[in-house]
Amino acid sequence: QVQLVQSGTEVKKPGASVKVSCKASGYTFTSYVIFWVRQAPGQRLEWMGWITADNGNTRYSQKFQGRATITRDTSASAAYMELSSLRSDDTAVYYCARERPGGGGALEYWGQGTLVTVSS
Amino acid sequence: QSALTQPASVSGSPGQSITISCTGTSSDVGAYNYVCWYQLQAGKAPKLMISDVSNRPSGVSNRFSGSKSGNTASLTISGLQAEDEADYFCSSYTSSNTYVFGTGTKVTVL
Numbered sequence: 001q002v003q004l005v006q007s008g009t010e011v012k013k014p015g016a017s018v019k020v021s022c023k024a025s026g027y028t029f030t031s032y033v034i035f036w037v038r039q040a041p042g043q044r045l046e047w048m049g050w051i052t053a054d055n056g057n058t059r060y061s062q063k064f065q066g067r068a069t070i071t072r073d074t075s076a077s078a079a080y081m082e083l084s085s086l087r088s089d090d091t092a093v094y095y096c097a098r099e100r101p102g103g104g105g106a107l108e109y110w111g112q113g114t115l116v117t118v119s120s
Numbered sequence: 121q122s123a124l125t126q127p128a129s130v131s132g133s134p135g136q137s138i139t140i141s142c143t144g145t146s147s148d149v150g151a152y153n154y155v156c157w158y159q160l161q162a163g164k165a166p167k168l169m170i171s172d173v174s175n176r177p178s179g180v181s182n183r184f185s186g187s188k189s190g191n192t193a194s195l196t197i198s199g200l201q202a203e204d205e206a207d208y209f210c211s212s213y214t215s216s217n218t219y220v221f222g223t224g225t226k227v228t229v230l
Contacts, residue, residue, distance in 0.1 A: 037221075044123060044209060044222065044223050045166070045224070046221065047218065047219045059217065095166070097166075100168075104152075105213050106168060106177075107156070107166070108168050108171075108177060111165065113165060
């Protein structure tokens with residue numbers, strides 16, 4: 001069955017960077033697009049960006065352009081999201097999710113989420 | 121990209137029907153049929169409930185249905201059940217080749 005397993009909780013200081021991993025299994029990794037979405041406490045979901053797993057093409061939300069970097073390792077069937085220059089308002093649960101085959105941003109499988117806390 | 125607008129909360133009694141609206145613009149909801157709805161329950165990952173405005177993924181109850189008129193999409197939950205209590209978010213593709221989520225709606229079963 002399709003699974004996306006994310007790395008564990010992170011605690012970072014302001015100004016630091018964090019890299020969250022998302023290991024996929026149960027499907028052909030290079031055939032799908034992986035999205036990254038976050039939810040700050042009590043806030044709405046925020047789309048951060050996506051990566052096409054076969055060719056590594058990326059697209060970012062304007063809000064995260066230049067501060068977020070999404071990569072993938074096809075040999076490991078894993079995607080990564082690195083966020084730099086962390087601020088306290090980056091404290092959130094970060095999710096990876098697989099888009100369904102037809103595209104359109106329909107995220108049919110999700111990772112369990114990774115809590116990133118930014119605090120001095 | 122501004123968030124799509126949803127009511128903060130909607131409530132109903134068991135068995136009733138409720139509808140959640142999701143208002144965007146002619147550059148997102150009104151322009152494309154790529155509107156999705158997600159259910160978020162505490163401690164769980166989001167769950168896709170509706171894609172492409174009105175398509176229900178396999179395994180999602182037929183009590184959930186979606187529609188769209190102009191710049192506003194809607195999610196209707198029929199025969200409301202206690203297990204439907206959750207936060208619901210809409211999302212849409214945009215003319216900037218990005219996506220945007222709604223502000224979220226808390227559904228309470230009275």
